[in-house]
Amino acid sequence: MQIEFPDGRIQSIESGMTGSDIAKSISPSLEKRAVAIALNDELKDLNVALTTGGKIRIITKDDPEGLEILRHDAAHVLAEAIKELYPETQITIGPVIEHGFYYDIHREKPLTTDDFDALEQRMREIVDRNEPIQREEWDRNEAIKFFESIGEKFKAEIIRDIPEGQVISLYRQGSFIDLCRGPHLPSTARLGKAFKLMKLAGAYWRGDSKNPMLQRIYGTAWATEDQLKQHLHMLEEAEKRDHRKLGRELDLFHMQEEAPGSVFWHPKGWTIYRELQNYIRRRISKENYVEVNTPIMVDRILWEASGHWEKFHENMFISETEDKLFAMKPMNCPCHVQIFRQGIKSYRDLPLRMAEFGCCHRNEPSGALHGLMRVRSFVQDDAHIFCEEDSITSETKAFCDLLMSVYKDFGFTDVRIKFSDRPEKRAGTDEIWDKAEGALMEAVKASGLEYTLNPGEGAFYGPKLEFVLRDAIGRDWQCGTLQVDFVLPERLDANYIGSDGEKHRPVMLHRAILGSIERFFGILIENYAGKLPLWLAPIQVVVATVVESANAYAKEVCDVLKAEGLRAEVDLRNEKISYKVRDLSVQKIQYIAVVGAKEADEKTVSVRQLGSQDQTVMTLKNFVDMMKQNSAAPA
């Protein structure tokens, strides 16, 4: 039979040769690095005898697929180590994830991270044992019986759920045997030792909170020690830019236990926050939005009418006053409909784009809270576009353009769209959903942006687009959203007079670009590692003195900068200039204008920029001009 190599070379081989044999025939060193073979793009174990020819590829640890196999093996070796050290443990599943793997286990007494050393030690021993990893195909019922006999109830349950007729493959290494689709390395030695157990967490069996809680052990695994080291280093770097840490270090905000999930904004953080809001104000004002503001506490009656009470009152903060029950708004839309309903609206008033930076409260589960990323009290750059049905497409397209342009101003260009359609729990008839999904789909297609489907994930009142951006260290964040809503206008009885003189229902488009400003703030801090673009920087320049005699001049320089609209401060502290430079640099102050006797005499400043050792002496006027230019916010 014939095989074809990736370079197009064709070779005849004997039936029954294994991937290993083929690799060895090319070069022994290739065989050593090999982890699997791809036959017509289907991955197979190296030690499986090939019976048909085709295109082959030797997969090594350096291939993405090879790394996956390696990580999968790491999971198996972990499971083997667990069973050896703690035989009473039941094992469940152990898949590959980004950067590594995990294994979910079940046992009475939970493991702790103190057990990690022993586990890693045992894993290394298993690697040293070089146990051959052997694939076996089992009869379904035999396999179920087998796993039940050794007390692995979870495994038996998994097999029961595998459709009849599908091959049940087990992999054996030493005395350990596990259900697995494969492929796997030929032996445990090939895993190498570039792995590390990372953390311990709880996870529900089959991801369902009604099921028992298992223990999940996370690990990372790499082809080489170097890659492992690099990965650990990357994690350290990510930790350094954690917005919670930087928020404290840069004195931007804090949170405390008396107000879990809510933010105390410090002057510097609030400056950034306002700058973000004002930027969005400028952008949407150009797109003919109007801004409004509506109450935070609203009578339950309105939430019942809107449908929020029924669907989400568990997550709403309630306040009882006199005989009434008020709820804090989790979103602005019902209030916006109230404004829309004031007076009679004509089709000439549409589309009406109503924006609000309203403070919303959602009683998120305690375990969901996470710094600024998930809070209970937040403000969105929210707006609702009331329009006629045939405007959905053009409004959506205009929104997508605006959103992409805004993201670009913040340096985010890698944006993906998820299209979420009707969820199980929803309001409105199927006809309405058909119409809404159809219109939104048409709009996405017209916008020309790429999208992926996200079935069943829509809002209860309509389908939605979710805009996911990727930050500087490759993490994805869902920020923007656009939702088509035929339901709320109906439930809250919004209408307008059409050109035909009749009453009609407007469509509502719920949309946000940044999403929650709190969250976007956190993303920005992490993306820029605290060094924000100058237009967002809470302090744009500090005038620092070398000697006390320059104090008056320093204040004068600072006043000039402030008069020109720059956020400037003076540093007159009784410290050496190198101390001030260090301190201000740690604070990520981007421009330091150093003034001493010389500068005071000559009416100049000596400018130092964050991240550079260079000093530039310039006239005060030139410096002000430069700062104004550099700090200009995007229009």
Place this chain on the structure above:
RNA sequence: GCCGCUGUGGCUCAGUGGUAGAGCACAUCCUUGGUAAGGAUGGGGUCGAGAGUUCGAUUCUCUUCAGCGGCACCA
């Protein structure tokens, strides 16, 4: 909400069954120094909260709150 871990001055962290310590920060003084930490002195903590065990608890136990890591959730 669920599982696990953590909670000591503003921050980072050490420590102990006999009510606490370092560095940084802060204050005062000396120093007026030219681009990433000058020196001296000093103030500051009922060890997250509540209960229990104990002669005695920051230390051990339980409860609770919050944070962290995940899971579930995310209108």
